[in-house]
Amino acid sequence: MRRRFATIFFALAFTLALWPMLGLFAGQYTILRKRDSVERSDTLDLNLKVFSDYDETKAEDSSKRLGLQVELQKILSVNQSSSRAAFETVVALSSLLPRIRDVPRIKTPTPEAFRSYIAPVGLPVIFTDMLVGTRLADWNWDMLRARYGHQVFHNTRQGNYSTKKTSYGKQVIGRTSVSLADFIDVATGKRKPKKGEEGLYITKQRIIPKEALDEEFHYPPFYPGSHKQCYLEPTAWIGVPGTFTQGHIDSKDNFAYQILGDKRWTIFSPQDYENLYYTKTKGSLEWSSALSSLEKPDLEKYPLYAKTNPISFVVHSGEVLYLPRGWTHFIENVSPSLMINTWRYGPAAITELWSDFNKAEIRRRCF
Known part of the structure; x- marks a missing residue:
């Protein structure tokens, strides 16, 4: 659990630092941008590499400086049996993410990439080719x-x-x-x-x-x-x-x-x-x-x-x-x-990284 929290929050801190260069949302998925009328894409492969290359020791130190432990205790102490409380958890987790100014358009990722690097972030995205061939x-x-x-x-x-x-x-x-x-x-x-x-x-x-x-x-x-x-x-x-x-x-x-x-x-x-x-x-x-x-x-x-x-x-x-x-x-x-x-039935995807119960519930319904 400690390792999970540290990894996620270093991802956020790292992304904020490199936001202008990488154009990534929370270090997780691609933003497509137009520059000089040419559409350019940082590939999902780059996102996966950035995510896997984090130094977990530094991430742990960073999370402590941010007072992460106290914040997470407040969030996870919410009674998830109430729909209102579950929504308040979504709001609390969203407050930890950077502000966005637009919604990226990307090609449809693999199921594994969506579940690991898009859904848990809790940010919107537009898939440009999901209906092709249907x-x-x-x-x-x-x-x-x-x-x-x-x-x-x-x-x-x-x-x-x-x-x-x-x-x-x-x-x-x-x-x-x-x-x-x-x-x-x-x-x-x-x-x-x-x-x-x-x-x-x-x-x-x-x-x-x-x-x-x-x-x-x-x-x-x-x-x-x-x-x-x-x-x-x-x-x-x-x-x-x-x-x-x-x-x-x-x-x-x-x-x-x-x-x-x-x-x-x-x-x-x-x-x-x-x-x-x-x-x-x-x-x-x-x-x-x-x-x-x-x-x-x-x-x-x-x-x-x-x-x-x-x-x-x-x-x-x-x-x-x-x-x-x-x-x-x-x-x-x-x-x-x-x-x-x-x-989709079940808890909000943004909560599954922070709640083993919610993760299990999503798996029970969708796997």
């Missing part, structure tokens, strides 16, 4: 209309959030029923929307029949166990331009597949949680009303927001975003968009 890569609006157009979605969002709120503090939003064929015709401009068809957003719905999931859906290739035991059933999010999802936090590590169109994400690290003014019901932000402009809150009323570090980026068709638990995210459809996501 059935999902062949999807298009015409194919979807022909194959699944008969499906009717009865809880489709109609328009964006209003200023009215429920007794629980959540903003009211209209709902309607729409077939996928009608949605696609409106979204792709084949016909003008009828009354009640403006601002359609099909959210968290099944689009692939259960019996066809194994054939049609490409689960994240990082864990060797049963997909049904490791991942929640995939759900679809299909929206017209301008529709959005307000800021919120997922309770599990998320894999978001951008199948068609583009989505703009604005995310905040778990380090920013206390500065975002979540409501007591934890379902929304006190100041959030419109993602389309992502207006900043009144800083006189919400002064802590000035300390946050929002990161905005667009996920394009064919890319997959890995978003660890704890990251607040706003999402906006910037073109007719189809995203399918799945969440």
Whole structure:
């Protein structure tokens, strides 16, 4: 255990020192950067070599200077049986990581590299080629209309959030029923929307029949166990331009597949949680009303927001975003968009290096 703590924290200290040269996140995975319009990549092999070459004696001394032992005792003393306590552990561990300014795009790593050098860090990453060669890569609006157009979605969002709120503090939003064929015709401009068809957003719905999931859906290739035991059933999010999802936090590590169109994400690290003014019901932000402009809150009323570090980026068709638990995210459809996501069961991956119980739980579900 002592050796594990020392290795990880020297990795963080080493990365911070060499950040401008290596461009690595926490000494673990690749950042792709454009320099003089040429995309350059520090290879994952370099990351693995850097990680394996640490001097553990120096790492131990470094960890003592940082007061690591005391900090870890506080973190690991949290009762993990409570979902709230488990989330607070994610926030505490995230506070030990460096701030990031963007999300790297990398080629899909091997399962071993993902589990060892990406997932435990707790930072987001975009995989550019995970769907290449899969059935999902062949999807298009015409194919979807022909194959699944008969499906009717009865809880489709109609328009964006209003200023009215429920007794629980959540903003009211209209709902309607729409077939996928009608949605696609409106979204792709084949016909003008009828009354009640403006601002359609099909959210968290099944689009692939259960019996066809194994054939049609490409689960994240990082864990060797049963997909049904490791991942929640995939759900679809299909929206017209301008529709959005307000800021919120997922309770599990998320894999978001951008199948068609583009989505703009604005995310905040778990380090920013206390500065975002979540409501007591934890379902929304006190100041959030419109993602389309992502207006900043009144800083006189919400002064802590000035300390946050929002990161905005667009996920394009064919890319997959890995978003660890704890990251607040706003999402906006910037073109007719189809995203399918799945969440991994079990504790947040960032906790497995620090908790033998959590590591065993992930293995029980996904190996």
